[in-house]
Amino acid sequence: MKATLDPSNNNSPSVSPVSNDRAHLHHRVLERRVLGDHSFVVRMERRAIAFKSGQYISVGVKGDLNMREYSIYSPEQADFVEVLIREVDGGIVSPRLKKLEAGDMAYIEGPFGYFTVEPHMRSAKLFFIASGTGISPFHSMVLSDPKLDYQLIHGVRTKDECYEHKLFDTSRVVSCVSREDGGSFNGRVTSYLRQNKIDAAGFYFLCGNCDMIYEVFDILSSSGVPSSQIFAEVYF
Amino acid sequence: MNYHLVQLGCQMNLSDAERIATVLANMGYQRCETEEEADLLGVVACSVRQKAINKAYSKINLWNKWKRSRTLLTFVSGCVLNEDREKFLKRFDLVFSINDLPQLPEMIGQYGVTTPFSVSTSHIENAALEEHERPKRPIGPMWMGESQKVLNLTLAAPAIIDDKHQEALRRSTLLGIKVLQQQIKEHGGAQEIVNKSRLLSPIEDPMGGFWDIQPSYNSSYEAFVPIQNGCDKFCTFCAVPYTRGREVSRPSAEILREVATLIDRGYKSITLLGQNVNSYGQDAGELSFAQLLHQIGILGQTSGKKFWVYFTAPHPRDMDDEVLKAVATYDCLAKQIHLPLQSGDDKVLLRMNRKHSVGRYRDVIASIRRLLPTATLFTDIIVGFSGETIEQFENTKAAMHEFDYQMAFVAMYSPRPGAAASRWDDDVELEEKKRRLEVLTKVLHQDSLAFNQRYIGQTMTVLVERPDRKAGYWNGRNEGKIQVRFASQAEAVVAAGSMVQVKITSTRSLSMEGELVQ
Numbered sequence: 001m002k003a004t005l006d007p008s009n010n011n012s013p014s015v016s017p018v019s020n021d022r023a024h025l026h027h028r029v030l031e032r033r034v035l036g037d038h039s040f041v042v043r044m045e046r047r048a049i050a051f052k053s054g055q056y057i058s059v060g061v062k063g064d065l066n067m068r069e070y071s072i073y074s075p076e077q078a079d080f081v082e083v084l085i086r087e088v089d090g091g092i093v094s095p096r097l098k099k100l101e102a103g104d105m106a107y108i109e110g111p112f113g114y115f116t117v118e119p120h121m122r123s124a125k126l127f128f129i130a131s132g133t134g135i136s137p138f139h140s141m142v143l144s145d146p147k148l149d150y151q152l153i154h155g156v157r158t159k160d161e162c163y164e165h166k167l168f169d170t171s172r173v174v175s176c177v178s179r180e181d182g183g184s185f186n187g188r189v190t191s192y193l194r195q196n197k198i199d200a201a202g203f204y205f206l207c208g209n210c211d212m213i214y215e216v217f218d219i220l221s222s223s224g225v226p227s228s229q230i231f232a233e234v235y236f
Numbered sequence: 237m238n239y240h241l242v243q244l245g246c247q248m249n250l251s252d253a254e255r256i257a258t259v260l261a262n263m264g265y266q267r268c269e270t271e272e273e274a275d276l277l278g279v280v281a282c283s284v285r286q287k288a289i290n291k292a293y294s295k296i297n298l299w300n301k302w303k304r305s306r307t308l309l310t311f312v313s314g315c316v317l318n319e320d321r322e323k324f325l326k327r328f329d330l331v332f333s334i335n336d337l338p339q340l341p342e343m344i345g346q347y348g349v350t351t352p353f354s355v356s357t358s359h360i361e362n363a364a365l366e367e368h369e370r371p372k373r374p375i376g377p378m379w380m381g382e383s384q385k386v387l388n389l390t391l392a393a394p395a396i397i398d399d400k401h402q403e404a405l406r407r408s409t410l411l412g413i414k415v416l417q418q419q420i421k422e423h424g425g426a427q428e429i430v431n432k433s434r435l436l437s438p439i440e441d442p443m444g445g446f447w448d449i450q451p452s453y454n455s456s457y458e459a460f461v462p463i464q465n466g467c468d469k470f471c472t473f474c475a476v477p478y479t480r481g482r483e484v485s486r487p488s489a490e491i492l493r494e495v496a497t498l499i500d501r502g503y504k505s506i507t508l509l510g511q512n513v514n515s516y517g518q519d520a521g522e523l524s525f526a527q528l529l530h531q532i533g534i535l536g537q538t539s540g541k542k543f544w545v546y547f548t549a550p551h552p553r554d555m556d557d558e559v560l561k562a563v564a565t566y567d568c569l570a571k572q573i574h575l576p577l578q579s580g581d582d583k584v585l586l587r588m589n590r591k592h593s594v595g596r597y598r599d600v601i602a603s604i605r606r607l608l609p610t611a612t613l614f615t616d617i618i619v620g621f622s623g624e625t626i627e628q629f630e631n632t633k634a635a636m637h638e639f640d641y642q643m644a645f646v647a648m649y650s651p652r653p654g655a656a657a658s659r660w661d662d663d664v665e666l667e668e669k670k671r672r673l674e675v676l677t678k679v680l681h682q683d684s685l686a687f688n689q690r691y692i693g694q695t696m697t698v699l700v701e702r703p704d705r706k707a708g709y710w711n712g713r714n715e716g717k718i719q720v721r722f723a724s725q726a727e728a729v730v731a732a733g734s735m736v737q738v739k740i741t742s743t744r745s746l747s748m749e750g751e752l753v754q
């Protein structure tokens with residue numbers, strides 16, 4: 001956060017002959033796509049970000065010290081990078097990101113993380129289990145590699161949280177809607193798993209809130225899935 | 237002009253403080269033992285525990301009271317969360333990230349404090365500006381809010397700032413500039429002075445030249461060498477990614493240069509520091525950590541000197557056989573591995589966002605035992621983490637016994653402000669945390685005692701650290717970092733920082749006792 005480097009900051013004249021040039025971390029916002037009352041996708045210039053689907057980036061508004069981590073929503077091939085964000089009531093970063101418009105500048109660090117489908121898993125049956133915006137890494141994975149043999153089990157409270165399900169092969173998607181009628185299953189992800197047979201040979205990727213991950217981990221473990229076949233990305 | 241540093245927290249902060257000391261010394265400041273004697277007071281802060289942050293607040297509140305009756309400049313750096321940083325801006329004169337340390341002379345200079353060695357060219361340029369053209373507050377990387385009242389300084393330096401007397405200020409500053417220009421000439425020019433603290437241009441250096449600063453080592457035989465800064469792992473109990481930022485690997489050439497210098501100066505214990513040392517190099521086309529160790533090993537071989545190189549802390553997720561093979565290859569790479577476990581339960585590890593399982597950890601331990609059969613094994617464990625059940629704790633206890641540690645740093649969980657887990661319930665009662673800590677401590681003592689007893693009758697090299705409280709005895713540690721106490725009357729042979737041969741005669745759970753072998 002070098003005030004001396006920010007040409008747009010007129011109150012901070014350059015006094016230093018040296019600088020930490022962080023300009024390469026600044027990404028222009030291309031669009032903000034509203035997906036619901038509190039959810040939106042921010043699309044930004046990709047620039048030099050090289051990532052694997054499942055990784056996350058740290059995002060903030062340029063000039064703001066505060067940043068948060070978001071899984072990358074867009075596919076590896078895209079010439080932009082997207083994150084799916086749910087505005088947190090009383091939050092620090094997400095309300096500021098919600099105000100971003102095309103042309104504004106965001107600040108990105110990363111990518112980080114290891115929540116990726118490794119080559120030896122690509123021909124196996126994959127189970128993507130998400131809650132809420134935890135669908136992000138799976139959106140990226142599926143759009144990056146359409147050949148994946150996957151099933152997406154997505155837990156949401158209301159149908160409008162079924163973020164862009166149309167971009168998936170709908171025959172592979174189970175939407176578990178817990179607070180209203182609709183979706184392919186009425187209830188929580190964990191209820192769905194308990195009512196259906198678990199494939200102990202598959203690889204399981206869990207992404208979302210910690211309580212869901214905890215409970216699903218128990219269900220899978222008790223169904224004979226070894227922990228070496230369970231991968232999790234905890235949202236907090 | 238005197239300075240005093242309050243250093244809080246870990247070895248990384250100790251290393252940072254050693255570099256701050258160099259910058260201040262190059263400006264002409266002298267270190268003093270007490271805060272009362274100082275003109276410049278600084279805190280190297282730690283955000284790992286609230287207690288440490290509270291201490292920083294306590295210090296600055298006291299120092300600000302002193303300002304009513306004396307001239308004083310204050311600063312804070314180190315590990316600071318954004319929330320605290322904004323509060324510190326209102327209390328400290330200077331708040332900066334540690335990678336902005338090379339700019340400290342300029343920051344101090346903008347407060348009107350000038351010392352014979354504190355001036356850079358930009359300071360001169362700035363000083364020539366009319367007051368209304370000056371920035372409202374000194375320009376520094378973390379200054380975000382409004383300026384505090386500029387100090388009235390009555391130092392020996394020529395520049396005096398008094399916002400009630402602008403013309404006097406201007407004249408005084410110009411006079412000061414003339415004097416300083418003369419002094420700069422005498423010291424070989426401004427750039428030469430700047431280069432004392434910043435050997436290379438940091439323009440493309442994400443650490444802003446921080447690592448170019450030669451540290452002022454606190455010890456004459458033990459040194460800590462940072463090889464990276466920041467962390468990308470985002471463990472939910474830890475705030476480091478939010479205080480030190482993302483992982484940045486220090487250029488290997490700089491590391492090797494510093495290590496070579498230490499070897500040349502006869503240092504006996506060198507510890508490579510980083511939040512995840514074995515992810516070194518992953519961020520920027522550098523050597524891998526294993527390759528770096530090989531290079532250091534070669535330095536050791538060619539030096540013909542005896543010393544030990546340690547590293548802390550590796551992450552189980554990134555540990556591989558190549559690192560262990562490098563350690564096995566070279567005598568100077570100490571046979572001691574510190575591998576944090578944190579929990580022996582897979583679900584707790586998930587909740588901690590550790591990105592490895594117990595099974596993965598077990599595989600790494602098996603590799604260590606296979607490739608480094610004599611190595612001691614240290615670890616870190618947290619008990620009573622948010623939501624940790626008794627059953628999950630029992631899994632940690634079983635894992636601890638299975639992995640047979642020689643030392644474990646067991647901590648009762650306490651929420652770190654800023655870390656993700658601080659938003660979760662701290663739901664394990666304090667008494668239960670204490671019980672769990674005692675249980676693990678007992679396991680550690682049992683396992684460690686059994687390990688140490690294998691050495692009775694053996695002779696080993698010990699690095700002498702200090703005299704024991706008991707007359708005629710010294711304390712030191714062996715290559716595996718096990719404490720060794722031994723009797724010696726041979727004052728000429730035994731001195732702190734020397735390596736001696738000790739025959740082990742008895743052991744305790746976490747230490748050994750022996751006799752000096754002449």
